[in-house]
Structures are given as C-alpha cells and as structure tokens.
Amino acid sequence: MPFFHSLFSQVSILGNFWQEKINSQFLRWNLLLIIFQIAILFFKFNELPQQVPLYYSLPWGEEQLASAASLFLLPTFSIVILLINNLIATFFFKSIPLFSRLLVIFSLIFSLLSSISLTRIILLIS
Numbered sequence: 001m002p003f004f005h006s007l008f009s010q011v012s013i014l015g016n017f018w019q020e021k022i023n024s025q026f027l028r029w030n031l032l033l034i035i036f037q038i039a040i041l042f043f044k045f046n047e048l049p050q051q052v053p054l055y056y057s058l059p060w061g062e063e064q065l066a067s068a069a070s071l072f073l074l075p076t077f078s079i080v081i082l083l084i085n086n087l088i089a090t091f092f093f094k095s096i097p098l099f100s101r102l103l104v105i106f107s108l109i110f111s112l113l114s115s116i117s118l119t120r121i122i123l124l125i126s
Contacts, residue, residue: 017093017100026104030082033111037075037118044122052125074118078111 017023045068054066054073085107089100 017090023104026108027086030108030111033115034075034078034082037078037115040118040122041071041075044126048122048125052121054121071118071121074114078114081110082107
C-alpha cells in the first residue's frame, strides 16, 4: 500500500507542475518546435543528398558528413531532453522550484537550437 500512496502523490505533484501556466507554455512551445523539426524532415527528406553536413565540430571536409537519416537525431534528442528534463523537474518542483524551472527552460532552448541547426543544414543543402 505505501507504493500506491507514493505513486499517487507523485501524480498529484505532476498535475500541480503542469497547472502552472508558464510550465505548460514552455511545454507547448517545445512540442511545437519538435513537430516543426519532424515536419521539415519529412517534407524535405526526398530532396536531401545521401551525405549532409552534421558534425561541425570535426575538421572541414568529408569528416563532417553523415547520412541524411542522421538528421533525425536532432528531433530525437529534443524529445529525449524534453522527457528527461520534465521528469526531473517534477521531482524538484516543490523543493527547488528554480532548478525545476531551469530544466524546463533548458529543454526549450535545446529544441530551439536544434530547430535552427536543422533548418540551416537543410537551407544550406537545398
């Protein structure tokens, strides 16, 4: 029975976390950016060449190239960061609210930068 009590208390904390207007707005913007990334990949994927520049930290040339399917890593990482950060943020919502807010903001920033990178890569190639 203690397991169910702790489970229900965590679910209620999760509900309180998402009832805050700012947290739900960050989630909506984050999801919008992820959907944008996936949509642009699906619409432009057939127009992409076999190799695309993805690894900009490597030396210039062929080492920066990856297969076009590797571009799906950007929205995938955005989803993973969103899920992990929001899960951690709900645990620290009551005890450290600033930390929880920063986690939510970081996931939005990550999705924004990922969207910008993906858009720039596709515009560079097209």
